[in-house]
Amino acid sequence: KAGVTQTPRYLIKTRGQQVTLSCSPISGHRSVSWYQQTPGQGLQFLFEYFSETQRNKGNFPGRFSGRQFSNSRSEMNVSTLELGDSALYLCASHRQSTDTQYFGPGTRLTVL
């Protein structure tokens, strides 16, 4: 069974730009959760999507948004990028909320 895939693996953007990251979950998994990992704050929950609906949200500003498609693939978007948005963005797929989360390799975003 193929694992969670994330594209692109690396991104370099400048302040003020926007970015879209993609996550393809494990086949059969309908939930996708997103996390931000930084040296200072560690791993922090961004949001979860299930069946194309946002089900849970973390404490991030509205510049961070996401969506999920009918095939369970998910995208997250960050608008008006700030230097502090530089991080590793991880997505995790699971069958439903209470199931084990399987993580992707992450997208490393650098904001200059």
Added chain:
Amino acid sequence: AQRVTQPEKLLSVFKGAPVELKCNYSYSGSPELFWYVQYSRQRLQLLLRHISRESIKGFTADLNKGETSFHLKKPFAQEEDSAMYYCALSAVGAGTASKLTFGTGTRLQVML
């Protein structure tokens, strides 16, 4: 609010020595606790979760609700155990089961 504390950033042990990675949590409801591990150049993966009560790769962890702890233990460290270990909590029953709250992680270094 949920909080997970891993007091040690780095734990160095000799091969064959016992290992104990500490994890304390703060949550007023009924938590589910996990240990995730990240080996060098690999993705974050689940090591064990307390409800399954399994022993994975020789590791065990017992949930102590009185002390609000979920320490990870292994009787004899192996070189391949060197990795980053994260303790995580999920608030089951609060409608936010998908939101994992992570500790800051402990790097385990097994010395020969």
